[in-house]
Amino acid sequence: MTTGPTRIDQLEALAQTILLAIDQLRQRQETFQQDLQASRAEFDQRLNANAEQIAANTAGLVELRSILADYLRSRTDAERRNP
Numbered sequence: 001m002t003t004g005p006t007r008i009d010q011l012e013a014l015a016q017t018i019l020l021a022i023d024q025l026r027q028r029q030e031t032f033q034q035d036l037q038a039s040r041a042e043f044d045q046r047l048n049a050n051a052e053q054i055a056a057n058t059a060g061l062v063e064l065r066s067i068l069a070d071y072l073r074s075r076t077d078a079e080r081r082n083p
Contacts, residue, residue, distance in 0.1 A: 005013070
């Protein structure tokens, strides 16, 4: 009679260890994918916010350019009338 684990017992223990390792790896992969999706969503949100800020800055610069052009035209017109 054998007192130690049989070859079948050892293989079953190894199989259980392998299944546990596979399950842990699957859980890590799912966590990684969720973290990656959250990171992408945050990046997209920041990118959209930056695009909106750039659009607002551009609109402000266009308005400022228009104001300065009007001012320069009025100064030029005033100088022509009153040399």
